[in-house]
Each structure stands twice: as structure tokens, then as C-alpha cells.
Amino acid sequence: xxxxxxxxxxxxxxxxxxxxxxxxxxxxxxxxxxxxxxxxxxxxxxxxxxxxxxxxxxxxxxxxxxxxxxxxxxxxxxxxxxxxxxxxxxxxxxxxxxxxxxxxxxxxxxxxxxxxxxxxxxxxxxxxxxxxxxxxxxxxxxxxxxxxxxxxxxxxxxxxxxxxxxxxxxxxxxxxxxxxxxxxxxxxxxxxxxxxxxxxxxxxxxxxxxxxxxxxxxxxxxxxxxxxxxxxxxxxxxxxxxxxxxx
Amino acid sequence: xxxxxxxxxxxxxxxxxxxxxxxxxxxxxxxxxxxxxxxxxxxxxxxxxxxxxxxxxxxxxxxxxxxxxxxxxxxxxxxxxxxxxxxxxxxxxxxxxxxxxxxxxxx
Numbered sequence: 343x344x345x346x347x348x349x350x351x352x353x354x355x356x357x358x359x360x361x362x363x364x365x366x367x368x369x370x371x372x373x374x375x376x377x378x379x380x381x382x383x384x385x386x387x388x389x390x391x392x393x394x395x396x397x398x399x400x401x402x403x404x405x406x407x408x409x410x411x412x413x414x415x416x417x418x419x420x421x422x423x424x425x426x427x428x429x430x431x432x433x434x435x436x437x438x439x440x441x442x443x444x445x446x447x448x449x450x451x452x453x454x455x456x457x458x459x460x461x462x463x464x465x466x467x468x469x470x471x472x473x474x475x476x477x478x479x480x481x482x483x484x485x486x487x488x489x490x491x492x493x494x495x496x497x498x499x500x501x502x503x504x505x506x507x508x509x510x511x512x513x514x515x516x517x518x519x520x521x522x523x524x525x526x527x528x529x530x531x532x533x534x535x536x537x538x539x540x541x542x543x544x545x546x547x548x549x550x551x552x553x554x555x556x557x558x559x560x561x562x563x564x565x566x567x568x569x570x571x572x573x574x575x576x577x578x579x580x581x582x583x584x585x586x587x588x589x
Numbered sequence: 590x591x592x593x594x595x596x597x598x599x600x601x602x603x604x605x606x607x608x609x610x611x612x613x614x615x616x617x618x619x620x621x622x623x624x625x626x627x628x629x630x631x632x633x634x635x636x637x638x639x640x641x642x643x644x645x646x647x648x649x650x651x652x653x654x655x656x657x658x659x660x661x662x663x664x665x666x667x668x669x670x671x672x673x674x675x676x677x678x679x680x681x682x683x684x685x686x687x688x689x690x691x692x693x694x695x696x
Contacts, residue, residue: 354613357612357613358613361609361613382601385599385601385602385605386601388601388605389600389601389602389604389605389608392604392605392608392609392612393604393608393657393661395608395612396608396611396612399612400615430612430615
């Protein structure tokens with residue numbers, strides 16, 4: 343068993359690095375393949391994504407720990423809980439950001455699919471952020487279930503656990519290769535491949551995390567399932583529209 | 590002619606940066622947990638340090654959070670005002686083509 347320990351002070355550093363790395367890859371990507379919208383529109387989309395992601399990650403992060411929220415509500419400490427550390431989740435951030443962008447596009451009349459440029463930066467950013475989650479150890483809410491496998495890690499409580507953060511980094515590396523291939527795809531496909539893959543991955547990997555369950559799945563998994571279903575419906579709708587146009 | 594205020598202030602960039610700062614500040618509170626552990630082992634050194642970082646963290650969160658909310662409100666209001674003034678910003682036509690020609694003929 344590999345001993346890592348718990349070092350939560352590194353988490354904010356890697357979170358900051360994740361944003362910086364994601365933005366650097368975004369700039370590189372945009373310079374390389376161009377943009378489908380003008381710069382002011384791109385910033386409007388990014389603002390909507392940032393605010394949506396912030397709200398989504400916090401809301402789902404807190405909802406995921408619903409027993410704690412209920413206890414805080416009953417003891418009238420809900421404000422303290424809202425200002426407390428942690429309680430943010432990437433799945434909520436992605437779904438919130440996606441909803442935010444779609445709402446902003448409706449408001450401002452942007453018709454083009456704007457997500458493709460975000461696919462690779464999100465892979466890189468999440469992977470860098472997960473290094474911080476791994477080093478933070480048991481203090482972060484992203485650790486895995488106990489296991490006796492040879493690659494189990496001790497994250498500060500003396501128990502061998504699945505290194506789920508490392509599994510995710512490896513998955514994201516593969517996903518990054520997939521989405522960075524410059525195949526001729528319809529606009530928006532790159533982002534949809536990324537989102538569907540990541541949500542499916544979370545649906546799977548969260549079975550290896552000790553979280554409170556509702557009907558067999560935790561809240562993040564239910565949210566991922568809802569996101570996947572919505573993506574499937576959107577894909578079917580897009581296909582039907584294409585067939586009508588072609589016909 | 591002057592551009593509307595909403596076009597001159599980069600609201601989208603400001604909102605993006607503030608949202609990211611708020612997100613990071615929210616995560617920074619994790620440092621308190623570590624410093625709490627330091628306090629347990631070194632009471633004299635740890636307590637003032639915890640208070641200082643706590644103030645920085647909460648300050649960062651509140652400042653970026655309040656600025657974020659105010660910026661979004663200002664953006665929404667100025668966008669509404671901007672679109673309203675744009676709709677009435679067409680140059681007013683005082684004379685139609687015929688009356689202009691007519692006035693030339695009179696001269």
C-alpha cells in the first residue's frame with residue numbers, strides 16, 4: 343500500500359493551476375483552429391459558463407452531502423455550511439456551465455455551437471485539479487472506497503483505498519486524445535463527445551466512492567444520468583432536423 | 590457617436606474573472622483545516638496565523654462575491670438600457686426625398 347497522506351493545503355494551488363492550464367490550452371486551441379464566434383460573444387459565453395459552473399458545482403456539491411445539509415438546517419448552521427470549504431463538484435460545474443451557456447445563447451441570440459473549444463481545456467484542467475484532490479487525501483471528499491488491491495493508497499487514515507483520482511486522470515488523458523483528433527465533425531460534436539464521456543465516466547467511477555445513496559445511486563450519478571439522457575435527446579433531435587433538411 | 594456604456598465596459602471578462610476568484614476563494618477555506626491541525630500542535634504560533642488566513646479567505650470570498658453580484662446586476666441593467674437606446678438610435682429623417690427636391694426647386 344502506497345502512503346500519500348492528507349495535504350489539503352495543496353488543493354487550492356492545484357485548483358488555480360487547473361484554471362490556468364485550462365485557459366492556456368483554450369488559447370492555444372483557439373489560435374490553432376479559430377473560433378466560430380467573435381471575441382465579445384466568446385467572452386459572453388465564458389462568463390455564462392463560469393457563473394453557471396460556480397452555481398452548479400456548489401449546489402450539487404452541497405446536495406451530494408444532503409445528510410450534512412439536513413443536520414445543518416436543523417441546527418440553524420446553514421450559513422456556516424454554505425461558507426464552509428469543499429462541497430464543490432466537477433459534474434455539477436459542467437452541467438451548471440452547460441445550462442448557463444445555453445441560457446445565455448438564447449438570451450443573446452447566438453446560434454452557433456460554441457463548446458468545441460472547451461473540450462480539450464476541460465480535460466486538461468480537470469486532470470490538473472484532480473492531482474490536488476489526490477494530494478489533499480482524506481480531507482477532500484473525492485477519495486475512493488477501501489480495497490486490498492496492490493495499488494491501494496493510504497490517504498491519511500491508514501486504510502488502503504482505490505486511487506479514484508488517478509483513475510480519472512488516466513481516463514481524461516485518453517479522452518483528451520479522442521477529442522483533440524481533428525476529424526471532420528459537425529459543429530458541437532467535440533464538446534458533446536467530451537460531456538457524454540465524462541458524465542458516463544462519473545456514473546461509473548462514483549460506484550467506487552463512499553457517498554450517501556438514493557435508490558442505489560448518489561446525487562452526482564443521478565445528475566450525470568439526467569445529463570446523458572438530455573444529450574441523447576438533443577442528439578436525436580439534431581439527427582431528425584438534419585434528415586428533414588437533407589430530405 | 591459615443592458607444593453605449595455596456596459596449597465600452599468588458600462586463601463578460603470581469604464576470605468570468607470574478608467567478609473564478611470566488612470559486613478559488615471558496616476552496617481556499619480548506620487551508621483552515623490544516624492550520625487547525627497546526628494549532629493543536631503549536632497553540633501560540635497557530636492561532637494568529639489561522640485568524641489572518643481566515644480573514645484573507647473570507648475577505649476574498651465576500652469581496653469577489655459581492656463584486657460578482659453587483660457586476661452582473663450592472664451588466665443586465667446596462668444591457669437593457671443599451672438595447673432600448675439602440676432601438677431608438679436610428680437617425681431621424683426630417684424630410685423625405687420629395688420635400689428635399691421640392692425645396693431645391695424653390696431656390
